[in-house]
Amino acid sequence: MSDDRVTLIVSDLHVGGGSADPGDDHIYQGGQLVRFLDQQATQTPEGLLGRIELIFNGDFLEFAQVNTAAYSHPSDRHWCSERESLAKLDTIVGGHPEIFAALARFQDSGNLVTIAAGNHDVDLCWPAVQQRLREVAGAGLRFEVGATWVERHDGRLQIGHGHMDDPANRFEHWDAPIRPLEGGGEPRLEMCPGTLFMVKFVNRLESRYPFADNLLPVTKLASVLLRDDKAGLASVAWTFVKFVSGTSPTVLQSGTTDDIGLRLLERARDDAGFRAAVEAALVQAGLTQSLARWRAGPIDADTLAAVMLGLLGQVDEAAWQALFETRHDGVTLGANDDVTLSALVRGGFEDGKKKLRTAAQDRVDETGARVVVMGHTHQVDQFDLDGGGVYFNPGCWTRYLELKPGQKVTLDDLRDESIYPYALNYVRVAPGADGALEAELRCFERSPA
Incomplete structure (x- = not known):
C-alpha cells in the first residue's frame, strides 16, 4: 500500500x-x-x-x-x-x-x-x-x-x-x-474490567436510561446516581473503582473522602447477620473460591470488593442492591470532579x-x-x-x-x-x-x- x-x-x-x-x-x-x-x-x-x-x-x-x-x-x-x-x-x-x-x-x-x-x-x-x-x-x-x-x-x-x-x-x-x-x-475472548462492568451493571441501567453512559467529562454518571438513586448504586461505584484501582475513590465535594467503603467494611466486620447473608448469597451463586475467602477472613477492603463484584450479576439485582445498600443520603458533585462510575467504562x-x-x-x-x-x-x-x-x-x-460548573442533572433528565x-x-x-x-x-x- x-x-x-x-x-x-x-x-x-x-x-x-x-x-x-x-x-x-x-x-x-x-x-x-x-x-x-x-x-x-x-x-x-x-x-x-x-x-x-x-x-x-x-x-x-x-x-x-x-x-x-x-x-x-x-x-x-x-x-x-x-x-x-x-x-x-x-x-x-x-x-x-x-x-x-x-x-x-x-x-x-x-x-x-x-x-x-x-x-x-x-x-x-x-x-x-x-x-x-x-x-x-x-x-x-x-x-x-x-x-x-x-x-x-x-x-x-x-x-x-x-x-x-x-x-x-x-x-x-x-x-x-x-x-x-x-x-x-x-475458546473465548479475554474480558477487560470495563466490559465486565458494562455486562454486570451499565447495560441494565441503560435499558431505563439509554444515554446514561454519555456524560462528560470522562462521564459523570456516578454523580447522578449518587444523588438520585441510592438503591445500592453508590456501593456499585465503590466496588468497581476498588476492583480496578486498588484505592477508594473520592466522590464528595470539597475534597471530603468518600466513606462508602468504610461503612461497608464496618458492616462486614461487626454485623454477623450481614456476614451470614453474604455467605448465603455466595453459596446460592456457586462462587466457591469467593466463599472460602469470605469464611477464612479477615475481611479487608480487597476481599469485600472482590466478593461484591463477583455477586454483581450472579444474584438478583434487587437482592444485590438490598444486601449492599449503604443508606447513603446522596451527594452533589461539581463539574470538576473526575472520579465517576462511568469514567471506568469510557476512560478510567x-x-x-x-x-x-x-x-x-x-x-x-x-x-x-x-x-x-x-x-x-x-x-x-x-x-x-x-x-x-x-x-x-x-x-x-x-x-x-x-x-458545566454548577450544572445539575437528574436521572429523569437523562431520558431526554x-x-x-x-x-x-x-x-x-x-x-x-x-x-x-x-x-x-x-x-x-x-x-x-
Missing part, C-alpha cells in the same frame, strides 16, 4: 443495533456516517482517485452493549465465543445495513477501509467476524487487531485507540485475546486527556513520529508535543452531555435525548508538497450547529 494516500481517522462510533436497540449511542438518525462516506468518495479529489484510506480507530462497533442475551457469561474473565460474537454482529448489521452498504461503495473506486479493534470491539479478532464483515462491507476490508499501535506514512503517523493506557479497559493479552478455557470448551478514573497526551509524547519519543492520533476518551483534543509532533483525538460519533449535543470529527493526514505530513482536525457535522 502506497503511503501517498490521504489518511482519514475516526474513532468511537459505537455502532449498535439501530432503531430496535435503545442503547445504540451512534449518531445515525440523519444518515451521518453514510453521508460522510459518500461525500469523501465522490466530492474530494483524493476520493475520486481512490486515494483515501479511512481508519476506524477502535470502538467502531458496539459489541459490548448490543444483543446482551447472546453472551452466556460463563465467567468474569471471559467475553464472547466466536459464535456469540457473530450473533452480536448480526444484530449490528441488521440494524444498520445502510452503513455497511456505504462502506462497500466507498471502496469501489479503490479507497481503503481499515477497522482497528478497541476495547468495545475486540470481537473483531475472530476470523468468522472478519469474514462476515467482508461479506457485507466489501471483500477488501482490512483489519488491525492484536497491536497497540498502527503505523502509516513510514511510521510518521502513529494511531492507537488508547484503552491500553486505561487500567479499567486494558487487556492482559491484547496481542492474543482469544483464550482457551480451563477444562476445555469453546484518571484524567483521560492527560494520560493520552503523555502516551502520545512517549510514542513520539520512541518512534520519531510527527503525528499521533488516539481515541477512547470521547474527548476532543489537539496538543503540540515536544520535538515538533502533534497529538489529535477526534472524540466520538455519539451524543454526550458535558456538565435532545439535551445531548454531538460533534462528528475526523483527523485528516496527507503528505505535503515538501514530503512533510499535513494534519488537521475537521468536523463533518455538529449539533447544535
Whole structure:
C-alpha cells in the first residue's frame, strides 16, 4: 500500500443495533456516517482517485452493549465465543445495513477501509467476524487487531485507540485475546474490567436510561446516581473503582473522602447477620473460591470488593442492591470532579486527556513520529508535543452531555435525548508538497450547529 494516500481517522462510533436497540449511542438518525462516506468518495479529489484510506480507530462497533442475551457469561474473565460474537454482529448489521452498504461503495473506486479493534470491539479478532464483515462491507476490508499501535506514512503517523493506557479497559493479552478455557470448551475472548462492568451493571441501567453512559467529562454518571438513586448504586461505584484501582475513590465535594467503603467494611466486620447473608448469597451463586475467602477472613477492603463484584450479576439485582445498600443520603458533585462510575467504562478514573497526551509524547519519543492520533476518551483534543509532533483525538460519533460548573442533572433528565449535543470529527493526514505530513482536525457535522 502506497503511503501517498490521504489518511482519514475516526474513532468511537459505537455502532449498535439501530432503531430496535435503545442503547445504540451512534449518531445515525440523519444518515451521518453514510453521508460522510459518500461525500469523501465522490466530492474530494483524493476520493475520486481512490486515494483515501479511512481508519476506524477502535470502538467502531458496539459489541459490548448490543444483543446482551447472546453472551452466556460463563465467567468474569471471559467475553464472547466466536459464535456469540457473530450473533452480536448480526444484530449490528441488521440494524444498520445502510452503513455497511456505504462502506462497500466507498471502496469501489479503490479507497481503503481499515477497522482497528478497541476495547468495545475486540470481537473483531475472530476470523468468522472478519469474514462476515467482508461479506457485507466489501471483500477488501482490512483489519488491525492484536497491536497497540498502527503505523502509516513510514511510521510518521502513529494511531492507537488508547484503552491500553486505561487500567479499567486494558487487556492482559491484547496481542492474543482469544483464550482457551480451563477444562476445555469453546475458546473465548479475554474480558477487560470495563466490559465486565458494562455486562454486570451499565447495560441494565441503560435499558431505563439509554444515554446514561454519555456524560462528560470522562462521564459523570456516578454523580447522578449518587444523588438520585441510592438503591445500592453508590456501593456499585465503590466496588468497581476498588476492583480496578486498588484505592477508594473520592466522590464528595470539597475534597471530603468518600466513606462508602468504610461503612461497608464496618458492616462486614461487626454485623454477623450481614456476614451470614453474604455467605448465603455466595453459596446460592456457586462462587466457591469467593466463599472460602469470605469464611477464612479477615475481611479487608480487597476481599469485600472482590466478593461484591463477583455477586454483581450472579444474584438478583434487587437482592444485590438490598444486601449492599449503604443508606447513603446522596451527594452533589461539581463539574470538576473526575472520579465517576462511568469514567471506568469510557476512560478510567484518571484524567483521560492527560494520560493520552503523555502516551502520545512517549510514542513520539520512541518512534520519531510527527503525528499521533488516539481515541477512547470521547474527548476532543489537539496538543503540540515536544520535538515538533502533534497529538489529535477526534472524540466520538455519539451524543454526550458535558456538565458545566454548577450544572445539575437528574436521572429523569437523562431520558431526554435532545439535551445531548454531538460533534462528528475526523483527523485528516496527507503528505505535503515538501514530503512533510499535513494534519488537521475537521468536523463533518455538529449539533447544535
